[in-house]
Amino acid sequence: MTTRGFSNRVNELLGSRYPIVAGPMRLISLGGMAASVSEAGGFGVIAASGLNAKELEREVSLARSLTDRPFGVNIPLYRENAREVIDAALAMGIGVIYTSAGDPQRMVERIKSRGAKVIHKVSSLNMARKAAGAGVDAVVAMGCEAGGHIGKDLVTMFCLVRSITRTLDIPVIASGGIGDGRGLLAALILGAEGVEIGTRLVATRECPVPAFFKEALCSAECTSTLVLGRETMPIRVLANAMALRAAGMASGSLDVEMAARGDDLYAPRAREKDSAIMPCGQVAGLVDGVLEVREVIDSMVSQARAMARGIGESEGWWLA
Numbered sequence: 273m274t275t276r277g278f279s280n281r282v283n284e285l286l287g288s289r290y291p292i293v294a295g296p297m298r299l300i301s302l303g304g305m306a307a308s309v310s311e312a313g314g315f316g317v318i319a320a321s322g323l324n325a326k327e328l329e330r331e332v333s334l335a336r337s338l339t340d341r342p343f344g345v346n347i348p349l350y351r352e353n354a355r356e357v358i359d360a361a362l363a364m365g366i367g368v369i370y371t372s373a374g375d376p377q378r379m380v381e382r383i384k385s386r387g388a389k390v391i392h393k394v395s396s397l398n399m400a401r402k403a404a405g406a407g408v409d410a411v412v413a414m415g416c417e418a419g420g421h422i423g424k425d426l427v428t429m430f431c432l433v434r435s436i437t438r439t440l441d442i443p444v445i446a447s448g449g450i451g452d453g454r455g456l457l458a459a460l461i462l463g464a465e466g467v468e469i470g471t472r473l474v475a476t477r478e479c480p481v482p483a484f485f486k487e488a489l490c491s492a493e494c495t496s497t498l499v500l501g502r503e504t505m506p507i508r509v510l511a512n513a514m515a516l517r518a519a520g521m522a523s524g525s526l527d528v529e530m531a532a533r534g535d536d537l538y539a540p541r542a543r544e545k546d547s548a549i550m551p552c553g554q555v556a557g558l559v560d561g562v563l564e565v566r567e568v569i570d571s572m573v574s575q576a577r578a579m580a581r582g583i584g585e586s587e588g589w590w591l592a
């Protein structure tokens with residue numbers, strides 16, 4: 273099923289049919305995944321974290337061989353090669369650079385002077401103020417219920433999105449805890465003009481992670497995740513034997529062990545469910561099955577549209 277497109281500032285900026293952004297996932301959101309999301313009407317993103325410029329070029333070419341629709345490239349700004357991959361993405365004509373984990377100030381000018389747009393991930397109102405001041409075109413407001421690295425401030429999506437939309441005029445893409453059309457509609461009602469989804473996309477046929485990760489995610493409840501590294505770089509993961517052991521360690525020891533094992537334990541490369549690090553959001557509790565990317569996006573949009581029509585009437589919210 274295909275529903276009518278949207279029309280708002282985020283949609284205009286991204287050039288996608290729907291303002292639904294695929295959350296970048298290191299070594300998972302590569303060319304194939306980005307193309308699947310963009311083909312389905314969302315906005316695919318290639319995560320450049322862990323890639324060098326040549327590898328990024330390969331993924332961009334792969335995505336372009338699979339779709340004519342636009343997609344973006346994400347880079348955490350603390351990565352040593354951030355500037356190099358941004359330049360590579362711009363040289364390949366990528367129109368939207370999605371920055372995270374760092375100060376966007378020093379990159380905005382560089383990106384905009386090449387005619388591209390910048391969106392930046394924030395986890396507090398203060399970060400959103402700074403990003404807006406730096407001239408980014410939109411912010412992704414990520415609540416602490418999200419999967420993967422979350423901010424230290426631990427603000428929920430509901431409070432974060434509303435605190436930004438009532439204060440700043442910058443377009444906001446809500447992230448964290450959104451997995452269906454009701455979540456999309458709730459975000460729009462809070463004043464967001466788009467959503468970002470990560471965890472829901474892990475449970476798709478196209479997502480290149482081991483089957484045990486998808487199975488664990490689909491059988492998880494909202495209480496099945498925990499936050500590691502709270503004092504350093506908090507990350508929300510599925511609670512398994514590895515995560516529980518890591519949670520008992522001082523965050524310094526966790527960092528040392530992770531660094532020593534490289535990406536071997538990280539979900540897309542891990543071999544075994546008990547020792548894998550599986551970033552995952554609380555919304556896993558709302559995900560029951562593995563779908564195709566297109567089914568996820570179509571059902572989100574059609575459910576949100578059906579509910580928005582005479583909002584609350586069919587649910588009997590209001591007294592006569």
Ligand SMILES: Cc1cc2nc3c(=O)[nH]c(=O)nc-3n(C[C@H](O)[C@H](O)[C@H](O)COP(=O)(O)O)c2cc1C
Binds near residue numbers: 321469
């Ligand atoms: C498996 C996984 C890996 C992720 N890796 C990254 C990453 O490398 N960089 C990043 O900015 N965010 C990363 N995230 C966060 C997502 O981009 C997105 O912000 C988040 O998943 C949205 O919240 P949700 O999980 O509730 O949908 C990851 C999330 C997951 C589930």
